[in-house]
Amino acid sequence: MQNLNRGLVETVAAIVVFFLGIVLIIFTLHYFGVNVIPILAVVIAIAPLWLPSILFYITFNEWMDYVHEKFMFKNGRSTVRIMLPQEVLKSPEAMESVFAQLNDPGLGYNHMQTFLEGKHNLVLSFELVSIGGDVRFYANIPSGKRNMLEALLYAQYPGIEIHTEKIDYTGEIVWNEDEWEFMSFHMVKKKDVHLPIKTYIDFKHDMQPKEELKYEPMAPMLEALGKAAPHERFWIQILLKAHRPEGFLKSGSLSKSETWEKKTQEAVDELMQKRGKAPVMRDEGGIEEQGNNPMLTASDRDTVASVERNVRKYAYDVAIRSMYFTKPGKFNAGVMGQMLRSFSAYDIVGQNAIGVTWRTDFDYPGLSDFSGRRRTQFKKDELKAYKMRSYDARDIKGGSDNMKTMSVEELATIYHIPGTSVATPGLSRVETARKEAPPNLPIGNLPT
Numbered sequence: 001m002q003n004l005n006r007g008l009v010e011t012v013a014a015i016v017v018f019f020l021g022i023v024l025i026i027f028t029l030h031y032f033g034v035n036v037i038p039i040l041a042v043v044i045a046i047a048p049l050w051l052p053s054i055l056f057y058i059t060f061n062e063w064m065d066y067v068h069e070k071f072m073f074k075n076g077r078s079t080v081r082i083m084l085p086q087e088v089l090k091s092p093e094a095m096e097s098v099f100a101q102l103n104d105p106g107l108g109y110n111h112m113q114t115f116l117e118g119k120h121n122l123v124l125s126f127e128l129v130s131i132g133g134d135v136r137f138y139a140n141i142p143s144g145k146r147n148m149l150e151a152l153l154y155a156q157y158p159g160i161e162i163h164t165e166k167i168d169y170t171g172e173i174v175w176n177e178d179e180w181e182f183m184s185f186h187m188v189k190k191k192d193v194h195l196p197i198k199t200y201i202d203f204k205h206d207m208q209p210k211e212e213l214k215y216e217p218m219a220p221m222l223e224a225l226g227k228a229a230p231h232e233r234f235w236i237q238i239l240l241k242a243h244r245p246e247g248f249l250k251s252g253s254l255s256k257s258e259t260w261e262k263k264t265q266e267a268v269d270e271l272m273q274k275r276g277k278a279p280v281m282r283d284e285g286g287i288e289e290q291g292n293n294p295m296l297t298a299s300d301r302d303t304v305a306s307v308e309r310n311v312r313k314y315a316y317d318v319a320i321r322s323m324y325f326t327k328p329g330k331f332n333a334g335v336m337g338q339m340l341r342s343f344s345a346y347d348i349v350g351q352n353a354i355g356v357t358w359r360t361d362f363d364y365p366g367l368s369d370f371s372g373r374r375r376t377q378f379k380k381d382e383l384k385a386y387k388m389r390s391y392d393a394r395d396i397k398g399g400s401d402n403m404k405t406m407s408v409e410e411l412a413t414i415y416h417i418p419g420t421s422v423a424t425p426g427l428s429r430v431e432t433a434r435k436e437a438p439p440n441l442p443i444g445n446l447p448t
Helices: 002-031 036-045 047-075 093-102 111-115 143-156 219-226 260-272 298-311 333-346 373-388 408-414
Strands: 077-083 124-131 134-142 161-164 181-189 233-242 280-282 288-290 315-326 354-359 404-407
Touching: 002 036, 036 047, 047 111, 077 143, 093 143, 093 408, 124 219, 134 143, 134 219, 143 161, 181 333, 181 373, 181 404, 219 233, 219 333, 233 408, 260 298, 298 408, 315 333, 315 373, 315 408, 333 354, 333 408, 404 408
Parallel strands: none
Antiparallel strands: 077 134, 077 161, 124 134, 124 233, 181 315, 181 354, 233 315, 280 288, 315 404
16 A cells, blocks of 8 residues: 555656646746747647646556556465475476466456456565575465465475465564664576576486486575574575566556567577588589588587577566575674575576676665665665565666566476485475375264
8 A cells, every 4th residue: 555655646746747847848938038828829729639648658657556456465465385295206397387387477368457457467476485594485476376386286296285374474574673684685687588597407307317316406505594593584585477478558568578489589590690601512513602501509509409498488577586684793794695606506607697686785885875775775675575575676777687587497497396315404394294095995974
């Protein structure tokens, strides 16, 4: 409600500023001796043509924010804790299937559903949390998708347990600088979205090697989370929104964007334009011809192959928010850096990587934030956004932390149910394997 009220105030302010600008222009013209009466008469006469358009552009985004927030609250959200099973014999491809089934871009919405009901792609949040070294897996999703997520996880991971949290774990921390010191980071793909990160296929997990031979890409991150001290908290939030093309008006946007499939194909075509001097060929008459075949390096061929495999899968627009909390005076940059550096397990040098693109701090605070007010406001906003599972890019000029498109293959590599090769002490699992009742049990009342 606070966001809606602020949006209403901003809209009214924009309208007031617009009309004040017109008054200022008229006053300036009058000051220089220009007869503004005929001009004003023409402007008023054609007002039915330009005024609705101006008001539409001023109020459109605020209206869409209102109906979107209304739709979001109508759907509600649920936080579920995922209890890891004793044994995991499947590769991350199982989690890829879960993400693919949850992918709903909402392409069937009509104009009434878009503009009046506010239907849009709701954010899914998959989270890794360390509470004093106790490592937990969470998901925060629209309440209507809770049963679906539970069914998908049970289908892929026998022995897993899903518990709905009555109280969200984020309720432990409220804004109080005397109680908690923290930093927040935005992490996304650092290069073009069509270039994939290292995935479980690159780690050969799709070949189903023995558990003890697998390299678990999540192991460094889980180990860093497990080393948190009792007074420390780590929150890692992977925010997903099903990727869809932004069409004019139909999607609730005044801008138009292309799908990542088209952008990827353009990037591949550009790469294929790298042509070298091909070997000379002779036809049957002995005439020499210069070949015109693309001469790609081995690295280029691997890149094209991985890009084309990646783009054939379902995709999400993704952003990662990482937060580190500790008691005042106990800030440990080393353990925080270890957690952030664990994302380097997915880097492909020269291709793509996941890294920090924004943080609640400044390189030169004396120049950028002399009073410290901006830093404090950033922290308040980030804590609130994490709890609401919302995301706003902070790098407005550069756009470096805008949500980036990732395939379900990439997502499943970053977030999946790890196997028993991960022996992090703080990573708890279900104590006993759950078994189904025998199918031949007698049914009916006991004899008396």
